[in-house]
Amino acid sequence: MKMKINSLYRKDNLVVLFFVLVLWTGLLLVLHEVLGISPDTTFKTVAITSGVTVLTALSATSAALMLHLKKNKIALYTEEIINSAKN
Secondary structure, X not given: OHHHHHHHHHHHHHHHHHHHHHHHHHHHHHHHHHHHHOOOXXXXXXXXXXXXXXXXXXXXXXXXXXXXXXXOHHHHHHHHHHHHHHO
């Protein structure tokens, strides 16, 4: 049971990290393109500030999710294993 819990925990962490990486990559690519066509420095500053704010919020939220999973992994994954066995 403990091995299954650890396996599910690792998989969930990898999924979270994968999607954080995808979102960072996507947002940075869009920001790069926006900065390339932006008309003035004020617009560039607003775009960079917005991008950094979104990436910071995304990273903080993902870190909080991973801490929640770590803190409650036994309860969460035990319940998940039991419910999947019922189906």
